[in-house]
Amino acid sequence: MTTLLELRGIRAGYDGLEVLHGIDLVVEAGSVVAVLGPNGAGKTTLLRVVSGELEPSGGDLVVGGRRLNGVPAATLARAGVCTIPEGRGVFPNLTVRENLWMMTHRGVGRSEVEETAFAYFPQLAARTDQVAGTMSGGEQQMLALARAVVTGPALLLLDELSMGLAPLVVQGLFEAVDRLARAGVAIVIVEQFVDAALDLADRAVIISQGRVSSEGAPAQIRDELRAAYFGAA
Amino acid sequence: MDKFLSITVGGFATGAIYAVAASGLVLTYATTGTFNFAHGAIGMVAAFLYWQVHVAWGWSTPVSLVAVLLVAAPLFGVGLERLIMRRLEGTSETTRLVVTISLLLGLLGFSVAMWAPGTNRPMRQFFQGNVLELAGIRIPWHQLVSLAAAAAVAIGLRLLLYGTRRGITMRASVDNRSLVALNGSRPEHSAMVSWALGCSLAALSGILIAPTLTLSAVPLTLLIVNAYGAAIFGRLQSLPLTFVGAMVIGLATSYGIGYLSSLPTDLQPYARGLVDALPAIVLLAVVWLLPASRLAQVTRTREIAAKPSWGGAIALAVASVVGSAMLAPLLTTGELVSIGRLWGIAIVGLSMIPVIGLSGQLSLSQLTFAGFGAVAYAHLGWANPLGLVWAALVAGVVAGLVALPLVRLQGIYVALATAAFTVLCDRWLFPLPEFSIGSRPFQFFPGSLPVVRPHLLGIDLTSPTASFVYASVVFALLALLVVAIRRSAFGARLIAIKEGPAAVATAGISVAAVKVGVFALSGAIAGIGGAILSSSSPATVSQFDLVAGLPILLVMVVGGITSVGAPVFAGVFLGSPLPTKLMSGHFDLGRWQNALIGLVGVSVGRNPNGVSAALNPAGRRVKADLPVAAALIVALGTAWGLRITETISNGPYVALTIAALVGSVWLARRRLPEAISLAELDSVRGVASGATAPMIEPELLGLTVPYTPEAVAALDEALDLASAGRRVEVSSAGG
Numbered sequence: 001m002t003t004l005l006e007l008r009g010i011r012a013g014y015d016g017l018e019v020l021h022g023i024d025l026v027v028e029a030g031s032v033v034a035v036l037g038p039n040g041a042g043k044t045t046l047l048r049v050v051s052g053e054l055e056p057s058g059g060d061l062v063v064g065g066r067r068l069n070g071v072p073a074a075t076l077a078r079a080g081v082c083t084i085p086e087g088r089g090v091f092p093n094l095t096v097r098e099n100l101w102m103m104t105h106r107g108v109g110r111s112e113v114e115e116t117a118f119a120y121f122p123q124l125a126a127r128t129d130q131v132a133g134t135m136s137g138g139e140q141q142m143l144a145l146a147r148a149v150v151t152g153p154a155l156l157l158l159d160e161l162s163m164g165l166a167p168l169v170v171q172g173l174f175e176a177v178d179r180l181a182r183a184g185v186a187i188v189i190v191e192q193f194v195d196a197a198l199d200l201a202d203r204a205v206i207i208s209q210g211r212v213s214s215e216g217a218p219a220q221i222r223d224e225l226r227a228a229y230f231g232a233a
Numbered sequence: 234m235d236k237f238l239s240i241t242v243g244g245f246a247t248g249a250i251y252a253v254a255a256s257g258l259v260l261t262y263a264t265t266g267t268f269n270f271a272h273g274a275i276g277m278v279a280a281f282l283y284w285q286v287h288v289a290w291g292w293s294t295p296v297s298l299v300a301v302l303l304v305a306a307p308l309f310g311v312g313l314e315r316l317i318m319r320r321l322e323g324t325s326e327t328t329r330l331v332v333t334i335s336l337l338l339g340l341l342g343f344s345v346a347m348w349a350p351g352t353n354r355p356m357r358q359f360f361q362g363n364v365l366e367l368a369g370i371r372i373p374w375h376q377l378v379s380l381a382a383a384a385a386v387a388i389g390l391r392l393l394l395y396g397t398r399r400g401i402t403m404r405a406s407v408d409n410r411s412l413v414a415l416n417g418s419r420p421e422h423s424a425m426v427s428w429a430l431g432c433s434l435a436a437l438s439g440i441l442i443a444p445t446l447t448l449s450a451v452p453l454t455l456l457i458v459n460a461y462g463a464a465i466f467g468r469l470q471s472l473p474l475t476f477v478g479a480m481v482i483g484l485a486t487s488y489g490i491g492y493l494s495s496l497p498t499d500l501q502p503y504a505r506g507l508v509d510a511l512p513a514i515v516l517l518a519v520v521w522l523l524p525a526s527r528l529a530q531v532t533r534t535r536e537i538a539a540k541p542s543w544g545g546a547i548a549l550a551v552a553s554v555v556g557s558a559m560l561a562p563l564l565t566t567g568e569l570v571s572i573g574r575l576w577g578i579a580i581v582g583l584s585m586i587p588v589i590g591l592s593g594q595l596s597l598s599q600l601t602f603a604g605f606g607a608v609a610y611a612h613l614g615w616a617n618p619l620g621l622v623w624a625a626l627v628a629g630v631v632a633g634l635v636a637l638p639l640v641r642l643q644g645i646y647v648a649l650a651t652a653a654f655t656v657l658c659d660r661w662l663f664p665l666p667e668f669s670i671g672s673r674p675f676q677f678f679p680g681s682l683p684v685v686r687p688h689l690l691g692i693d694l695t696s697p698t699a700s701f702v703y704a705s706v707v708f709a710l711l712a713l714l715v716v717a718i719r720r721s722a723f724g725a726r727l728i729a730i731k732e733g734p735a736a737v738a739t740a741g742i743s744v745a746a747v748k749v750g751v752f753a754l755s756g757a758i759a760g761i762g763g764a765i766l767s768s769s770s771p772a773t774v775s776q777f778d779l780v781a782g783l784p785i786l787l788v789m790v791v792g793g794i795t796s797v798g799a800p801v802f803a804g805v806f807l808g809s810p811l812p813t814k815l816m817s818g819h820f821d822l823g824r825w826q827n828a829l830i831g832l833v834g835v836s837v838g839r840n841p842n843g844v845s846a847a848l849n850p851a852g853r854r855v856k857a858d859l860p861v862a863a864a865l866i867v868a869l870g871t872a873w874g875l876r877i878t879e880t881i882s883n884g885p886y887v888a889l890t891i892a893a894l895v896g897s898v899w900l901a902r903r904r905l906p907e908a909i910s911l912a913e914l915d916s917v918r919g920v921a922s923g924a925t926a927p928m929i930e931p932e933l934l935g936l937t938v939p940y941t942p943e944a945v946a947a948l949d950e951a952l953d954l955a956s957a958g959r960r961v962e963v964s965s966a967g968g
């Protein structure tokens with residue numbers, strides 16, 4: 001296996017307040033890594049570093065063997081890093097179709113984008129001219145996920161895809177993620193639905209207070225979490 | 234019938250020009266979220282530039298058009314975005330508006346400085362002399378050009394915004410800039426394109442509209458400002474509705490002008506101003522009919538409304554009065570007359586603090602309220618302080634009434650509605666000829682207002698010296714009042730309304746009552762300012778118009794719109810000849826004054842808390858260092874003594890005073906051990922006294938910040954809960 005993403009001693013923060021204190025993480029091409037941890041641990045911050053939105057204050061961000069510290073998010077997106085950010089990853093005032101058109105970078109045409117997206121998520125096909133902000137949360141996340149489907153990225157970053165959604169809807173979304181994973185997209189997944197994330201993952205890390213506190217196979221992490229949970233009770 | 238038809242066609246042609254202007258405005262707003270108040274001024278400068286290259290330098294029409302519309306205007310837009318607008322992220326809507334207002338003022342000043350007023354600069358229409366005869370009416374080709382331009386703009390923008398990836402990206406950027414980047418596009422590029430296009434459209438409207446009047450900066454700017462109502466009609470997002478709005482305004486003004494002469498001659502003077510103000514009336518009507526804007530959720534900005542201490546406020550009040558009393562005897566009567574407006578302007582500046590600084594309602598009518606105060610005071614003619622109370626009452630009631638329809642609105646809508654009200658007053662109401670109320674004749678401004686010099690409890694204050702000191706006393710008392718408001722529960726509500734209106738509403742406080750209250754209060758203060766202004770020199774309508782009010786706002790914002798020190802700054806800068814005097818002989822400041830204010834105003838994007846916030850630490854250092862503070866007082870007193878005994882003249886006196894102030898700050902800083910930072914000074918004294926006080930973010934308490942009784946007390950203090958007796962007891966049990 002080849003290494004797609006490697007973080008070496010990443011430090012990052014906001015306004016002089018350091019949030020990540022040296023994170024090491026390796027993501028092999030085509031593998032799924034679950035990143036877990038309590039609220040405020042720095043999971044979102046970590047994904048923001050990888051997507052290029054936040055420049056790390058220290059350490060190396062290496063994608064595909066090249067050190068990419070400080071490369072703008074737009075460039076990384078064009079290079080194949082697809083991010084579905086925390087919250088709803090759509091433009092609420094654009095229609096579904098216009099949202100899809102925003103995904104036409106990386107050399108895919110408009111009709112191609114629409115076809116691929118609607119094949120994956122048939123529910124969207126009936127709503128092409130609806131303003132995205134008026135769709136249900138689940139539909140919005142489908143639309144957001146469509147970006148990963150149509151652009152065929154090398155690396156997909158998912159930040160709490162399931163936030164605020166009903167379990168059944170989440171299940172549907174996760175099936176789509178699973179299909180992407182099986183198609184060979186490397187995925188870093190941050191989730192509150194720990195079990196669902198661990199089911200998908202090849203490997204898992206736990207971050208707490210800006211440091212990797214535990215790392216291993218999903219089963220092992222599951223046991224650790226359970227022990228911590230019952231231990232604390 | 235023919236007259237009606239040709240007036241109608243003329244109306245559509247004017248409407249078409251407004252449509253071009255308004256669509257540029259909507260474009261920048263809808264794609265960057267910034268309402269560009271300077272849009273009209275950009276069109277004005279472009280028209281002057283077009284005159285320069287085409288008429289003065291004789292370039293051909295196509296070359297001139299390309300040079301202005303496709304080169305100069307877009308370059309200006311790109312520069313604007315890169316140098317100014319890009320830095321405004323994270324600032325409040327008020328700050329962004331103020332920056333564009335500064336730009337408007339700066340451009341006005343620039344054009345006056347570049348193209349001296351008074352010279353006749355004729356602008357020819359496109360294809361002047363060519364007329365299309367159609368169904369018995371004659372349509373000048375220029376009108377056809379305007380209509381064609383509007384149609385082309387409409388189609389072009391539609392295609393751009395809905396058909397191209399660049400256009401969709403531009404629309405997407407307002408929603409979520411970072412998501413645009415995650416989609417592989419550069420939001421900065423979209424903003425640049427948007428500003429470039431917006432400026433080109435402003436320029437096109439300026440060039441089209443300029444031939445209808447002589448090329449003159451302020452009228453031309455205001456003419457394009459007429460189009461703002463159309464943009465609001467389109468809710469700043471719909472281009473088709475914007476075009477409809479533009480046509481309504483174009484037709485209304487065209488009929489107004491066309492049929493004014495059909496009115497009975499004795500009525501015409503009363504209606505003329507109304508025709509001038511028609512676009513403002515349309516704007517007001519549209520704003521009033523707008524559905525309520527959704528209450529904003531909590532906004533976190535990098536702007537802080539420092540809570541002033543009583544100590545500082547009293548020091549300022551005393552310094553104002555003592556300073557005036559020391560200064561007044563040094564000046565000749567002539568000098569006193571020219572400096573007489575200082576305190577009046579300062580009080581108008583003061584009136585902006587509650588409404589704009591604290592509650593975030595960008596009222597552009599404060600000087601108009603002052604006008605009402607001046608009129609009330611002068612017409613009543615009472616020289617004692619009750620005359621001031623009357624002025625406050627009248628202006629307060631007017632301001633409260635103006636606020637009533639605005640309570641549902643926020644941000645730019647408040648700014649535009651109050652601007653429209655001001656235009657309505659300064660073009661129509663204030664200049665009205667004499668009319669009668671009941672049987673009594675009345676005229677707002679009979680030429681200029683009679684000067685009513687103050688008189689207090691039998692003491693004659695009519696000498697310029699005495700009335701100057703009297704004005705400073707009024708200012709000092711009002712400054713203390715404003716500080717008291719800021720420190721009261723009402724003040725906390727004002728700030729809450731600015732920062733999280735939705736939260737305020739859910740807490741059961743009536744947002745409407747607070748807004749009307751703050752308008753009335755600020756209007757009353759402004760009214761006293763107007764009365765003081767008219768008690769020093771004969772006041773005229775033009776002293777209270779929109780363009781006169783903007784510099785006060787800007788200097789206030791630059792000085793720090795929540796600080797009571799800023800009004801003094803505004804008074805000295807705008808109400809006295811000091812800046813001109815200091816520079817005399819070196820630099821024609823008068824000519825460049827507005828351009829400079831604009832330039833400085835634009836810089837507030839850098840430090841939105843104003844100069845006062847920056848100076849505040851310096852003042853505190855001096856105060857904390859007793860020997861240095863004492864030395865400063867001695868030095869100031871000595872300089873004054875030397876001056877009053879005629880040992881030195883004005884120049885050295887000013888120099889000595891400035892040297893003493895600067896020197897004391899320098900000394901205090903040197904004497905302060907490096908290890909002690911200001912934050913430590915604060916914690917030693919245990920007060921959360923201002924901008925530099927450490928802020929505890931409520932939601933972090935207990936998470937990243939330990940949950941201590943001190944922290945809770947500090948929060949209570951910040952939220953003004955302590956005074957309401959709702960202090961939360963924190964138990965130290967558990968752990």
Ligand SMILES: Nc1ncnc2c1ncn2[C@@H]1O[C@H](COP(=O)(O)OP(=O)(O)OP(=O)(O)O)[C@@H](O)[C@H]1O
Nearest residue numbers: 014015019037038039040041042043044045046937
């Ligand atoms: N824009 C920001 N400015 C300042 N501090 C921030 C910002 N965003 C996050 N933080 C802080 O950084 C820390 C880590 O935040 P982050 O969002 O990365 O946590 P998270 O693990 O994603 O939490 P959650 O599970 O709640 O999403 C928090 O203490 C948070 O307050």
Ligand SMILES: [Mg+2]
Nearest residue numbers: 043044045086
């Ligand atoms: Mg998060």
